[in-house]
């Protein structure tokens with residue numbers, strides 16, 4: 001990211017830190033996210049499960065809802081890392097469809113989605129992961 005002080009590796013480290021706070025008594029699958037605003041501010045999120053399973057919130061949406069509820073709408077990138085709780089991530093954890101749609105509400109097609117398997121990093125754009133999407137301008 002040329003116009004921000006943080007790089008994708010550092011953003012991933014913040015996602016891994018957030019992952020430590022995941023509340024996952026049912027799936028035991030812990031996910032962390034770190035959402036980068038265009039001014040360099042980062043909002044972290046983890047998945048928060050619920051005994052009534054559909055009430056679960058993904059890590060990505062936790063980060064977005066924290067940021068938007070604080071008045072932010074200016075996002076550059078999100079890093080995501082997930083895997084079995086208590087273990088280091090060993091595979092990439094792409095955002096679910098609901099989270100992609102939430103990103104679509106606030107971000108352009110160039111918004112960066114950064115995945116880590118604990119070693120390598122893969123970077124995509126929202127346009128790549130949610131093509132031909134429905135957004136605010138369609139209403």
Ligand code: THU
Nearest residue numbers: 027029031047058059094095096
């Ligand atoms: N989960 C996330 O937090 N983010 C993703 O990108 C995929 C799935 C969570 C939801 C649930 O708590 C657990 O992972 C298993 O689906």
